[in-house]
């Protein structure tokens with residue numbers, strides 16, 4: 001089956017920035033391989049294969065120690081590829097799953113044993129069909145006793161409508177990619193201020209400062225227009241920020257990022273060694289490997 005978007009960068013550059021020891025790439029995916037783990041029939045895109053071995057090789061090249069592998073929509077609620085990668089990692093990868101209301105307690109226990117510590121709710125219409133909020137709330141209520149959190153992915157313009165739902169969730173809530181702000185608008189403008197208010201008023205809400213390559217209009221190498229947004233989050237909420245590569249970068253049709261350049265974005269948004277350690281080591285460990293603290 002042919003992919004309908006670009007394949008990941010074949011030879012990412014070695015980053016100039018040296019990540020701290022024990023750093024976690026807290027947002028990445030595995031895709032297939034389709035021959036072993038077929039893509040979901042209801043998917044909205046078909047990626048190229050991106051295996052666990054390729055992910056772990058990238059991790060080593062970029063200097064990271066661990067991964068958080070997030071279930072992507074092209075695999076629907078079939079978590080086998082993600083769970084297989086977590087199991088194969090020797091404890092160095094944790095996962096975030098997609099589940100339906102029909103998931104059994106035994107399924108959840110098995111996912112937990114594989115390394116899953118969260119579920120993802122996706123609100124991008126180009127990626128998924130609508131799931132009723134009462135179903136999502138029910139799922140959140142079932143995973144909360146396992147100590148799992150909820151990862152949410154949405155567009156900035158949809159935050160007003162989703163606000164009450166997010167703030168009713170009984171778990172830690174992690175927002176993907178800063179809630180996808182329009183970076184042509186000012187950091188102090190109403191759209192991003194609304195997002196910052198969500199974090200200010202709700203201490204259980206965290207944000208990934210990832211995906212400059214998706215949000216940028218100015219483009220690489222520096223992704224300069226995204227820097228002030230991510231920096232604001234890291235500086236105001238240093239204990240609630242995460243970073244990830246988003247490898248293998250699903251759905252990018254025009255430019256495929258050099259993952260080395262994405263790593264070099266980090267010191268521009270987390271500008272001191274202390275902030276970098278929190279972003280890349282301490283925060284993800286608190287969420288995904290709390291038993292090690």
Ligand code: 0GY
Nearest residue numbers: 071072073074127246250251
């Ligand atoms: C991301 C972003 C995207 C895709 C998915 O699950 C997915 O398919 O998350 C996107 O297309 O913006 O975080 O991987």
